[in-house]
Amino acid sequence: MSPTSALPALACLAVALATCEFIRRLGSARLPASRFVTIDGLRGYLAFFVFLHHSSIWYYYLKDGLWQLPPSRLYAHFGQTSVALFFMVTGFLFAHKLLHSRGTPIRWLDVYASRIARLLPAYLLAMALLFLLVFTATGFSLREAPSALLGKMLDWLLFSIPSKPDMNGFIGTFRIVAGVTWTLPYEWLFYFCLPFLGVLLGNRPSPVAMAIMAGMIWLVLKAWQPNWTLAYMFVAGGLSALAVRSTHLQRFAASIPGNLLCLALLLLPGVLFPSAYQETAILILGLAFLLIAAGSSLFGLLTQALSRFLGEMTYSMYLLHGCILFISFELLIGRDNAKAFSALEHWLVIGAITPLVVLASYLSFRFIESPAMQRSRQLSALLGKPMLALKRLGRHPTAG
Template identity: 40%
Template sequence: MSDSIYLYLIPVFFVLWVTVIAVNKLIQLELTPVKYPEIDGVRGYLAFFVFLHHSYIWQQYLHTKEWSDPNSNLFTHFGQTSVVLFFIITAFLFITKLLESKTYFDWNHYLKSRFFRLFPMYICVVLVVLIMAGSYTHWEQHDSFFNLIKSISSWLFFTVAGASDVNGFKDTFLMNSGVSWTLPYEWMFYFLLPMFALLLRKKVPLKIVLLFTLAFLLILYINQASIRHFMPFIGGIVAAVLLKKFDLKPITQKPVFTFMALALLTCSVVFFESGRKPIPIIIATGIFIIIASGNSFFGLLSSSLSRKFGQITYSLYLIHGTLLFIIFYGIIGIEKASKLSNLEYWGIIAATVIPLLFLSQLTFKYIELPMMNYIKIKKS
């Protein structure tokens, strides 16, 4: 692919901004008060970068029939560094909660809130995947009953055992671009939180420590998890402890730190082919600390538009891969899509932004938000 492909990002981002404005006028959402608005403001962009990452991979796949990392540093970092930052954010927010908890930490509610936050939207996407797998295999059994139950169960349980092929449909993971691989790591961190609480000298019932640790080890074993994916969580923990101990806002809100963050990000993209290596993760942690301590990148991240965009992050993250599959596999067709020029392909990607954001806004409002409100009511 030629370097000119980067020019197609201009209309894609233009469509993004126009659509964000239109979506928020047609499907209105109230802004939820949060302690770290800049983090909310950056999350939507990270999910959108993952969408661009998979869009590039899909274009490669159409020509090579191989699902592999982009042969572009920028598009690789769109995916990998964004996921690194997602993991950093998770660790930061929950370790901060632990650090700020002065009374008993309600572990029962904590687990329920994580389930109701992640499962409802996830199961909706999985049901779509299973329906598509059934449709493309003509609702005929192409695998043993045992393997069918095993593969469906894996999908239902956050693909802890891997995104198995369903009913013999080769590379079923294409139906969501394999995005669910991050969720077992999220759950592993959630189950490790009591151990972190002990390290932070918080009182935790022995039963909670044992049960949560057992759950962590079980997922770790089944998932065959890679240790390198835990490194960003360490970055989030360091950020939480650092910002709890020091008030960096007067320093990091200065414009020079905005330019410093952009310069660091540029260096990471230019000099590193992967965002998962130690130095890019350290860079990402540094950039996150700047954002978490109040730097809004000249108001961009704290704007109501960015924050509303950030609210639909989880839906956008889960939906985009399925939408790409439907467009290129179901509507256009693999063979025809493989003959698209760069202009045609990225024109389709730009157009895809419109239904993607509308769907994400709808699913957030009518699936995610009600479940979030439900668990809040349960707590009170």
């Protein structure tokens, strides 16, 4: 069997969906109401395709020691196309929120508290696993100065914005999480730009919010250099939020021709381009995303309850699958043994750990992500106390 055959991907996806169905039958979780159910259904597949992308990378890494794109457009685009669509989802949802809020003041503290509650808890879990696995791989012995190690740990805890350094002498630390944290600085930079995007969309952010976010943008760009081509992905999502209001577009997107066109547009970049990060590929994917946001369900696939259930655990799956791959190949099987695997044996291992990836992602969502998101308002109130105190101090200064 070819290591880049599509059959293992289909088999693993079937295992993942079967695992989701098993978990759903055990529990009584209800899917939340959503205006954009097609996007909810899309996200889970994107995260799972990223897992398959890194599973393919691991096969070749074990053979030649090089962590690079697999020699297959299918498996390369499983990662790159998924990331492009993830960024479009982010751009769409927040542009839609800003458009919906025109004419009403936005509580920016609530917005950023919700982002912290959404991204930080599961990220801290991933970082705890990263640190534990680094120390496990290095025999729980200190191999660099404590101050240097703590500084590197801080870099990782800051969503790897400063850097993604090797820790405690373990070369290729980023492999433990499959390098997925590289996308998070882009997410945060976009969030910090929201007040300025709000101005373009007819909102009036407070000068304080704009000043604070300008400072955050300056700090991020001082520590990290983005690939600005990827900004087009957020732009594509934002423009989609404007376009989906068209009832004509909604009707076409939900039609059979609309679904066929959407499917063709999703597949086209993988046929035409080696990378999804080229401008033309981004444009094509942007059109596909526009149709999905407008209601194209890929013939009902994206609106199925199972797809939406998989979509709920997207972020945890994105963060945690790398750790499970690392544990499987480096710690349990052993690199030398895994290196000797045939393509079939490698993909049988991936199929075997697929239920673990789904289960770990579900548990992380259920017990870490979801409770934290439900407490975002309490976090907003907590963060607002120092600002409220400063306002009161300004109104009633203490006599010197």
